[in-house]
Amino acid sequence: MKWRYLEEKVFQGLMIAATLLAALVLLIILGTILFKGAKALSLEMLFRLPKGGYYLGREGGILNAIVGSLQLAGGATLLALTISLPIVFYLNYFTRPRSLWPIITRFSLDVLWGVPSIVYGAFGFLLMTWLDLKASLLLGIITLAFLEIPIMGRAMDEVFKLVPRDLLDASFSLGATRWETAWKVVLRQTLPGIVTAILIAFGRAIGDAASVLLTAGYTDNLTTSLFQPVASLPLAIFFQLGTPYPEVQQRAYAAAIILTLIILAVSFVSRRIARHYSRHLVL
Amino acid sequence: MASSWRIKKELLAHKLVSLASTLPAWLIVIMFFGLLLKARPLLLSQSLGHLLFSSQWSPFKGEFGFWPFIMGTIWVTMIALVVAAPLSLLVAIFLSEYAKPKIREMARPMIDLLAGLPSVIYGVWGILIIVPLVGRFLAHLCGVSSSGYSVLAGGLVLAVMILPTITHVILEVFRVIPQAVREASLSLGATRWETVKLVVLREGAPGILAAFVLGVSRALGETMAVLMVVGNVVRVPRSFFDGGYPLPALIANNYGEMMSVPLYDSALMLAAAILFILVIIFNFLARLVLWRIERRRT
Numbered sequence: 001m002k003w004r005y006l007e008e009k010v011f012q013g014l015m016i017a018a019t020l021l022a023a024l025v026l027l028i029i030l031g032t033i034l035f036k037g038a039k040a041l042s043l044e045m046l047f048r049l050p051k052g053g054y055y056l057g058r059e060g061g062i063l064n065a066i067v068g069s070l071q072l073a074g075g076a077t078l079l080a081l082t083i084s085l086p087i088v089f090y091l092n093y094f095t096r097p098r099s100l101w102p103i104i105t106r107f108s109l110d111v112l113w114g115v116p117s118i119v120y121g122a123f124g125f126l127l128m129t130w131l132d133l134k135a136s137l138l139l140g141i142i143t144l145a146f147l148e149i150p151i152m153g154r155a156m157d158e159v160f161k162l163v164p165r166d167l168l169d170a171s172f173s174l175g176a177t178r179w180e181t182a183w184k185v186v187l188r189q190t191l192p193g194i195v196t197a198i199l200i201a202f203g204r205a206i207g208d209a210a211s212v213l214l215t216a217g218y219t220d221n222l223t224t225s226l227f228q229p230v231a232s233l234p235l236a237i238f239f240q241l242g243t244p245y246p247e248v249q250q251r252a253y254a255a256a257i258i259l260t261l262i263i264l265a266v267s268f269v270s271r272r273i274a275r276h277y278s279r280h281l282v283l
Numbered sequence: 284m285a286s287s288w289r290i291k292k293e294l295l296a297h298k299l300v301s302l303a304s305t306l307p308a309w310l311i312v313i314m315f316f317g318l319l320l321k322a323r324p325l326l327l328s329q330s331l332g333h334l335l336f337s338s339q340w341s342p343f344k345g346e347f348g349f350w351p352f353i354m355g356t357i358w359v360t361m362i363a364l365v366v367a368a369p370l371s372l373l374v375a376i377f378l379s380e381y382a383k384p385k386i387r388e389m390a391r392p393m394i395d396l397l398a399g400l401p402s403v404i405y406g407v408w409g410i411l412i413i414v415p416l417v418g419r420f421l422a423h424l425c426g427v428s429s430s431g432y433s434v435l436a437g438g439l440v441l442a443v444m445i446l447p448t449i450t451h452v453i454l455e456v457f458r459v460i461p462q463a464v465r466e467a468s469l470s471l472g473a474t475r476w477e478t479v480k481l482v483v484l485r486e487g488a489p490g491i492l493a494a495f496v497l498g499v500s501r502a503l504g505e506t507m508a509v510l511m512v513v514g515n516v517v518r519v520p521r522s523f524f525d526g527g528y529p530l531p532a533l534i535a536n537n538y539g540e541m542m543s544v545p546l547y548d549s550a551l552m553l554a555a556a557i558l559f560i561l562v563i564i565f566n567f568l569a570r571l572v573l574w575r576i577e578r579r580r581t
Contacts, residue, residue, distance in 0.1 A: 008476040015381060018373035019390070022450075025443055026397050029408045036411065086303035094300050101304060107570065108307035114497065114566035115559065116504020117402075118531040119314070122555035125538065126317045146310065153307070177289060179296035200399070207401025210506035210531065214538050234403040238507060241407065256407050260400070267396055 030260070037257020040250035046258075050220040062255050065236035067222055069259075071137060072232055073206035076144030077152075077198060083145070084153040085194075089182045092160045093168075106157070112150040120147045121214035128215065138226040140216030147211055148201040155200055159193030160186065192273055199270035203263055209234035233259045311563070318556035325549035334553070340517050342537075347550045349557075354519045355434065355527030359509055360502045362438025362523070367446045368495055374446075375453035380465075380479055398447035406511030409440040414512050422524050429524035430514070437513035437527065441502045449498040452573070456490030457483060459576055490576050493569040500565035504558050506531035530554045 048061030087105065095102045124143030133139050163186055171181040187194070209232070217229025218239065233255050240252035319326075325334070325347060337348030378390050417439070418431020460483060468478040484491070514526025515536060534551050541548040 004474055004477065008474045011476045011479075012381065015373045015377035018370045019377050019382075022370065022374055022397070022446060023390075023393060026393055028412065029400065029404070029443075032408050032411050033404060036407075083303060083306065086300040087306065089296075090300035090304035094297055094304075101301075104308050105304045107574075108311055110570045111563060111566045112307055112310060114500050114562055115314075116501075116506065116531065116562060118504060118506040118534050119318075119555050119559045119562070121538075122534060122552060123314050123317060126321055126552070129321075149310075150307065177293040179293045180289070182296075203399050207399075207404070209401070209403050210535055213507075213535055234401055234507070237403045237407060238511070241410065241511070252407070256404060260404055263399060263401065263404075264396070267392070267399055271392060 033253075033256050033260050036253040037260070040254040041257055042254075045251060045254045049222070062233075062236050062251055062258070064220055064222055064231040065233045065255055066258060068137075068216075068219075068231035069206050069233040069262075071223060072140050072144060072212065072216060072230060073202050075137070075141035076148055076205045077202045079141060079145040080148035080152050080201060081198060084149050084156060087149075087153050088156045088160055091157055092163075093178045093182050093186075109150045109153045109157075113154060115150075116210070117147055117208050118210040118214075120144075121211035124211060124215035134227070135215055135217035135229050136227045137216065137223050137230040140212050140230060140232075141226075143211045143215045144205045144208065147208060148205050151204055152197050152201040155197035156190070156194055159190045159197065162193075163189055192276075196270045196274050199266050199273075203266040206266075207234060207259060207263060209238060213238075233262075314559060315556075315563075318552050318559055322549050322553035322556050325546050325553055328546065338519060342544050342547045342550065345546060347546065347553075349530075349554070351517050351519050352528055352530045352533050352554065353557075355513070355532075356503060356529040358434040358520050358527050359437040359441055359513060359529055360499055362435060363441035363445055363502045364495065364499055366439065366442035367449060367498060370442075371446050371449035371494075371498075372453060372491065375450045375457065376479055376483070378450075379454055379457040380475065380483065394447045394450055397443070398451065402444075402505065402507040403511070405440055405444055405508035409436060409508060409512035413439050417524070425524070427522070427524050430526075432512060432514035432526055433524045434513060434520045434527040435523040437509045437529070438523075440508050440512055441505055444505060444508060445498040445501050448501050449494045452494035452497055453487070453491055456487045456494065456573070456576060459490075459579070460486050489572050493572040496565050496569040500562045500569070503565075504531055504562055506535050510535055530558055 045061040046066070047063055049063050050060035087109075091102050091105060120143055123146070124139055127133070127142065128135065128139055167185065167189060168181060171185045172178075176185070212232050213235060216232060218235055219229045219231050223230040236255040237252045237259065240248050240255065243249065328345075329347070334347055334349055335353065336350050337346070338350045339346040339348040340351060378387055382390070413436045414431035416431075417433055417436045418429050421435070422429040422431070464482055464486065465478055468482045469475070473481065509529055510532040513529065513532060515528050515532055516526040517528050518525070520527040534554050537547070537551060541551050
């Protein structure tokens with residue numbers, strides 16, 4: 001009899017210890033990055049481009065990487081949205097009865113979700129040779145969009161599934177077509193969920209390094225055309241941490257804190273939106 | 284007139300969304316054949332068995348033995364799984380069966396954040412904390428000398444990265460188990476842990492296995508964080524403290540030179556194809572199990 005309660009206590013202890021450990025690791029990661037980054041961060045770092053001798057430790061900043069990352073992730077998110085929104089419309093309102101396509105599409109999205117970013121990068125490299133492009137902003141955007149489509153598509157599909165049947169029936173009974181129902185009624189109802197999905201995908205894209213490494217190149221200047229290479233924060237961290245100069249490594253830490261703050265902000269905002277706007281929905 | 288325009292719009296929309304919906308499936312097919320097509324020259328020049336199991340890697344002499352990279356991948360993935368699997372199972376049981384709603388509410392954003400942090404951030408953390416921990420502390424403890432850049436460091440960083448993925452999937456699996464089953468067990472006098480052990484874990488076993496498989500497939504392809512801490516030496520690792528060189532790191536480190544050496548690009552695309560095929564198989568199996576569980580609920 002005693003043994004049963006001992007076992008209960010032991011496993012409860014283990015569970016609490018495991019959960020605390022996980023929380024502790026998260027705090028240590030954030031703490032390490034914020035501590036190291038805060039020491040390296042300055043206004044000069046934020047608003048200046050790398051100057052001559054930058055990689056030997058001379059002056060300059062990481063503006064190119066900040067702007068480049070926003071261009072890459074912004075463009076990719078826009079492209080991914082224009083592709084995944086129709087997919088989700090199809091899955092929820094345009095399927096024919098007994099068609100296999102919705103199952104194939106949902107399953108493909110699930111499987112694509114697990115494909116690692118380096119494989120998307122390798123595929124982007126193939127596109128580069130097929131389309132005769134160079135490593136550029138355009139190629140980076142396309143590759144990141146492929147990475148984002150399963151994330152965005154799955155998240156939006158979940159939101160669309162929650163739309164009450166009555167709302168659709170009301171719209172159809174007033175004579176609206178499926179397109180009008182999807183575009184004018186459902187979109188308004190699901191807007192908070194869609195925005196959350198967009199932000200999650202944006203966060204994944206802005207932090208992704210492996211796919212961008214193979215497709216977008218790197219530059220010390222601002223990128224003004226789709227066909228030029230572009231810098232990005234994850235690669236700025238990766239390259240600058242790899243140099244032997246402590247001054248340059250400092251900039252890697254500065255880039256790391258900016259990237260982390262962007263991710264924290266995105267996750268915070270998406271949470272707030274989900275909570276705030278869900279009050280106005282038809283339930 | 285107006286109504287015919289509405290119908291035209293509807294028909295056009297139908298065409299467009301149907302077209303868009305086939306894209307994910309096509310993407311899988313095109314990626315698969317594209318990567319294999321690019322790897323073909325190498326596959327034609329040497330047998331697949333030789334490529335996979337030879338340890339000779341010297342691209343300039345045309346020797347492409349993938350064995351050290353395959354072993355490097357297996358080492359870091361297995362270490363990550365052995366560390367992360369029990370931890371994430373315990374965390375999931377705690378959050379789903381024991382924790383008060385308030386704690387559960389607090390834990391959700393933390394798991395999401397852990398899953399959402401970029402790979403390079405984990406890499407930076409790995410270099411600053413895990414590598415010194417392995418090199419100065421754990422290696423001393425075991426009486427060996429190591430720089431810390433090792434398969435153990437790679438595995439530990441990976442473990443933290445796949446923990447939220449596995450936990451999240453297990454939580455979904457537990458959620459589908461009907462509350463009545465738990466209550467039946469408790470009403471027969473079982474303790475909470477006995478209910479977990481004999482009812483929840485048994486009922487959730489296929490789903491938990493699927494969660495582990497998804498974790499492994501996540502770990503297989505993880506690139507930057509591992510690359511930054513694993514040492515990148517082309518050698519089959521013999522101990523936890525040896526450096527390794529997993530497949531994703533191979534691609535990321537050498538993409539710059541691959542066009543200037545014959546067959547090198549084929550070799551790297553073959554590495555990507557191997558990863559792609561493994562991940563597709565793992566994901567396919569895991570999702571099949573999870574879909575069946577989901578289906579049973581409705």
